[in-house]
Amino acid sequence: MKEYSITVVKTNNPTILKFESNHMLVKRKNYEYKNIDEAKNSPLAQQLFHLPFIKTVYISGNFIGLERYDIVEWQDVKDEVAQQLVEYLNAGEPIVIEEDSDKPIAVTVYAEVTPNPATMKFVASKKIVGSTFEFKNIDEARESPLAMELFQFPFVKEVFIDENYVSISKYEVAEWEDITIELRELIRNFIAEGKEIVNDNAKPVGGAPAPNVTNNEIPEDLDDTSLEIIDILEEYVKPAVASDGGNILFKSYNAESRTVNVILQGACSGCPSSTFTLKNGIETMLKNMMGDKINEVVALNG
Template identity: 55%
Template sequence: MSETKITIQETTNNTIIKYNSTSVLINGGSYEFNNIDEAKNSPLAQQLFYLPFVKKVFVTANFIAIQRFDIVEWKEVQEEVREQIAAYINNGNAVVNEQTTSKKQAIEVYAEVTPNPAVMKFGTNKALTQTDVEFKNIDEASASSPIAQAIFNFPFVKQVFISDNYISITKYDMVEWDEVYGEVRTFIREYLAAGKIIIKELPKEEAVTSAENKAVKPTIALEGTAAQIVDILDEYIKPAVAGDGGNIAFRSYDEQNKVVSVILQGACSGCPSSTATLKNGIENLLKEMLPNQINEVVAING
């Protein structure tokens, strides 16, 4: 396995900093530790609490966020902490000792129709991932997500999209959802209840989408209008489309032509109403909130 890279990302709260990881740190969900006693199942968090300025540690599948006390500024210590986290992970140590008991968890899974007749949303009370992932076929899923790989074993499954607490599945036209959704729901519930791995490795971007259709996750912070667009998408648009089992990811902003490019995922991809959503919903909202900055919103995969 390649070496894990840890990068530093500032947040809107100047007491909190994020350390992003190129490898998966835990199997879904998240953990929050307020002191060293709460961190008994996380050797890394315990180690971090020995640093006198560490106030709180938050662990997810692909990043560790740390809140500091006011006795230091992050610029004075952030690189030292990054090196400590990277060394710990690359020595093969567990970030969190997750429970591996045979006792099944109480998992609920419910099926919901979406505006896209080819897509069914399967919501759950278990946190699945901190990073949205989409798989177009079983080969893409095999390297990254055992649950997606298993779902592709249903012959009617065309695509799988996994978000924070739901899975959206796109089917081929060979069956109707009312014929098969119960079987899929039962499978997902039993898989999650058994505590099996959801995502074992974050997919390489080029493996998930073609070079022309990549959603951008910039290594540097966006600025200006592009940053404002992302904020609006995150606050106003994504929660609404997530309710329908979909996702819209920012790709780019052409400042000269004032054109926003996005990626449609999950139930939004291939949805008959997606064009109306883009034009009547997203485009109008962005024009209203960013006057004279937006001429058009286009989906580069729809």
């Protein structure tokens, strides 16, 4: 059974908060409900409307957007709402009773080159997973039906899945111009048929699933400098790395040597230029933002 966690995310509108799940909530389309009558096909939305401050419920992909009335501030109720959502989802209760479940999902997929010549990024027009997953071989891919199918091709070396894209690394035996269309169509058809991308037992990168309530709960043994480094990586580095089909993880910080260790994944892992480029880019950024707390950044391939 899936274990859900919720991350609370601010939006540009102070009356609206996003509650992001580590699993997909709906596959076929987006849903917006202005009142409990409109929410007849969503038991989750109906329950949320029992909270007197809920004005609008929006469910899409892996998140629930909630608009509040002015009778409360989000700061006073967001943790309680997040806890209720975690309890509801982990109880296995229905989210939305989706219609036309036998019809193909409208989706497009396009191929995009990455800085790593051995890796191609296949981008979908919709979100496909709520967390990040990496599979180095077919044994690791047992919990991902999509990755398992991709590994049936002898030229597929590694598979990396994140939000709305799949990064595939290949062996040199094949050229991209000969295999890109076939891979793109396989991925598009897989999503369109509503097949499960990863199953309930799949572990996201970085280890076990995040703690309940919010992913913002940081392990207690991390010092303030490590927390500051993580914030910088999340805000400034990860979006740029993701655009190239990769991912970066904080591994450790040594206060004595002032050394930061990070792990490169997806298209960044094994890329001839990314280790040098990212290492120096991250190193320069951290030195500029954190001063003499940072001496060196060591980039490791995941």
